[in-house]
């Protein structure tokens with residue numbers, strides 16, 4: 001069995017009289033330590049998949065096996081524990097606490113988690129050792145995103161989930177953030193799943209899952225992922 005198995009999951013949202021089928025029988029598997037890109041246009045159902053994997057939403061049918069445990073059967077209490085200890089999230093907007101320094105923002109996450117990493121070491125991993133006493137407003141967008149990555153990985157999560165993490169950044173800064181995520185995956189062995197609509201970055205991934213119109217359209221295993229520095233778009 002793979003580290004992560006998504007087995008025939010469905011998610012439907014009711015909006016007034018209408019039902020939107022956001023995930024229509026999704027199947028894929030992911031091995032431990034992989035860097036995975038989920039690719040697809042707006043509205044394809046990518047965030048729905050990620051939110052279900054992260055325990056923020058639940059599927060109507062199907063199974064989500066994470067490290068041999070089916071989280072689709074979890075109670076709210078079990079989901080809270082799962083989100084707290086096992087999942088790191090990075091969003092398009094960094095969601096940092098503005099009146100806490102970079103270091104304090106990361107500490108906040110380690111306080112609610114049990115296997116957390118050393119905060120200073122984590123800030124060093126993302127290249128922010130010299131900025132840890134700065135407040136978010138004193139940091140660039142890319143630096144703020146790297147604080148949010150540090151916050152996510154300081155929990156030492158089983159899964160690092162990233163929803164369009166470079167969506168608000170320019171080309172060069174976005175590339176630095178992708179490098180931080182790729183390095184994190186390689187250096188810490190964390191399984192990273194990244195959502196994007198930018199197909200150009202797919203060659204950096206070990207596995208590329210294409211989703212369109214609520215279904216998985218293709219899965220490609222890439223034996224020779226490229227360092228992000230070698231990818232131009």
Ligand SMILES: Nc1ncnc2c1ncn2[C@@H]1O[C@H](COP(=O)(O)OP(=O)(O)OP(=O)(O)O)[C@@H](O)[C@H]1O
Nearest residue numbers: 013015020022040041042043044045046047048049
């Ligand atoms: N909480 C919700 N309530 C109602 N409909 C929803 C909800 N979440 C998602 N949807 C709908 O489900 C479909 C898939 O949305 P989803 O956000 O998963 O797509 P996406 O591929 O992540 O798109 P984007 O790249 O624009 O974020 C869309 O039609 C969306 O409007």
